[in-house]
Amino acid sequence: MTKGLRTDVTAAERVVVKVGSSSLTTSRGGIAQDRIDALVDALATRRAAGTEIVLVSSGAIATGFAPLGLRTRPRDLATQQAAASVGQGLLVARYTEAFGRHGFRVAQVLLTLDDVTRRSHYRNAYRTMARLLELGVVPIVNENDSVATEEIRFGDNDRLAALVAHLVHADLLVLLSDVDGLYDGDPRRPGTARVEEVRGDADLEHVSLGRSGRSGVGTGGMATKVEAARIATAAGVPVVLSDAADAGRALAGERVGTHFHRTGRRRPTRLLWLAHATTPRGRLRLDNGAVRAVCERRASLLPAGIVAVDGSFEVGDPVDLVDPEGRTVARGLVNFDARELPDLLGRSTRDLARELGPAYEREVVHRDDLVLIPERDRTIAHT
Numbered sequence: 001m002t003k004g005l006r007t008d009v010t011a012a013e014r015v016v017v018k019v020g021s022s023s024l025t026t027s028r029g030g031i032a033q034d035r036i037d038a039l040v041d042a043l044a045t046r047r048a049a050g051t052e053i054v055l056v057s058s059g060a061i062a063t064g065f066a067p068l069g070l071r072t073r074p075r076d077l078a079t080q081q082a083a084a085s086v087g088q089g090l091l092v093a094r095y096t097e098a099f100g101r102h103g104f105r106v107a108q109v110l111l112t113l114d115d116v117t118r119r120s121h122y123r124n125a126y127r128t129m130a131r132l133l134e135l136g137v138v139p140i141v142n143e144n145d146s147v148a149t150e151e152i153r154f155g156d157n158d159r160l161a162a163l164v165a166h167l168v169h170a171d172l173l174v175l176l177s178d179v180d181g182l183y184d185g186d187p188r189r190p191g192t193a194r195v196e197e198v199r200g201d202a203d204l205e206h207v208s209l210g211r212s213g214r215s216g217v218g219t220g221g222m223a224t225k226v227e228a229a230r231i232a233t234a235a236g237v238p239v240v241l242s243d244a245a246d247a248g249r250a251l252a253g254e255r256v257g258t259h260f261h262r263t264g265r266r267r268p269t270r271l272l273w274l275a276h277a278t279t280p281r282g283r284l285r286l287d288n289g290a291v292r293a294v295c296e297r298r299a300s301l302l303p304a305g306i307v308a309v310d311g312s313f314e315v316g317d318p319v320d321l322v323d324p325e326g327r328t329v330a331r332g333l334v335n336f337d338a339r340e341l342p343d344l345l346g347r348s349t350r351d352l353a354r355e356l357g358p359a360y361e362r363e364v365v366h367r368d369d370l371v372l373i374p375e376r377d378r379t380i381a382h383t
Contacts, residue, residue, distance in 0.1 A: 005253035008238045008262075012171035014133070015251070017043060018056040018161035018228075022178040023244035028071075031063045031087075035244070036094050039176070042248035043138070044102035052133045054168055056141045056161040057095070063087030088142065095140050107137045110144035111160065122167065122273070129168050158228035159276065165237045166272055173232045173239045174250055175225050180243040181258040182207065182222065198229070198260045229260040231276050236266045274331055275371045278318040282311020282338055283328075284364065291323045294330055295372060300363035301332065303344040303352065313338045320373075321365070330372050332365035 019039060026032045047053045061073065061080055064087030074080050092108045099106050109132075111125065132139050141164055143157060158175060165173040185192040185208050198204060209223040229239040242250040242257030249256045286294070290305025301321060313319055314337050321330040336344070341364070344352060353361035 009253040014052040014170045015172045016054045016165040016170045017174045019176040021058040021062045023176055024059045025062050030066045031059055037098050040098035046251045054139050056157055058157045059091050060084040060088040063091045105137045107132050107139050109139045109141045112144045126167055156224045158224040162228040162231040165232050166235050173237050175241045176244040195258050233260050233262045234264040235272055236262050238262045271371045280320040281313035281317040282319045284321050300367040301365040304348050306345045309341045328373050330370055332370035
């Protein structure tokens with residue numbers, strides 16, 4: 001009987017599920033095998049029904065705590081990477097055993113930011129994931145914490161999961177947390193209520209988001225989960241945010257947790273990643289005319305509309321386009337080095353080509369390599 005179930009959940013043929021460290025750990029911070037077993041039981045039930053599953057799992061660093069004699073999450077990157085190096089293999093071994101009891105194989109897939117921002121990398125990542133799913137394997141995805149530096153980190157697995165959902169053309173993203181959904185305030189305080197359905201930004205106007213989770217082992221909070229949900233739903237992927245203890249019910253389409261409805265359609269992959277998975281290497285300050293051309297007419301950015309250049313960047317790097325007040329309005333891949341641009345500002349491409357040659361009759365940022373950044377996408381992570 002399917003009456004009352006969420007139809008976009010029950011109809012999903014390919015699902016990305018993300019689980020955080022706080023949903024897998026004991027009170028002492030180590031990974032709890034019974035929690036892994038319960039999660040895998042829920043995933044295997046949906047997988048046995050024919051749905052392809054991709055699991056984005058945190059927990060490598062937490063799994064490395066005990067073997068290294070660490071009591072709490074280390075603060076320095078080197079020790080975090082050491083813990084991840086020790087813990088990642090142990091974590092995948094636990095998943096291998098748990099899924100194996102249900103007759104399913106798993107594969108470890110470790111990603112860095114480069115794997116989803118460089119075209120050749122993400123195309124290869126897609127082919128690998130697609131082939132694994134075709135072979136009936138459950139990919140276990142995590143950020144490659146052992147080698148990622150502060151400059152090339154995703155920062156949290158919620159955003160990684162949203163990008164992976166887009167990468168593999170998923171029909172659904174399920175974010176499993178240590179709370180049973182999104183609340184309009186701190187769920188530990190009386191008077192707060194769970195938000196059951198989110199169909200757009202208007203449903204979030206009264207919501208106050210915290211910065212961190214309950215435990216000391218994770219890096220994400222509710223703000224990162226809402227940001228991930230916005231990324232996914234804007235690209236046409238609905239999201240369910242639920243307590244990990246309710247994973248089975250969430251995957252069955254029951255009305256648990258918070259249901260984020262899709263708000264847009266699938267976007268070109270590189271534009272989604274340009275907006276949400278890149279760190280700008282510099283800023284181009286635009287005059288008002290250029291802001292209107294870029295934002296309203298969706299035109300390319302030409303040298304004539306730029307009044308200042310900040311940062312050190314090279315051809316092909318992402319840069320932010322800011323208005324005269326310094327507010328980011330777009331992000332794009334730049335066609336000039338930072339050292340070249342100052343001599344070109346305010347000049348027409350025709351004049352530049354006549355004086356410097358035809359190579360200078362080109363856009364600073366082509367419209368095909370440019371994505372608008374709505375204000376809500378720039379501020380939600382800091383709410």
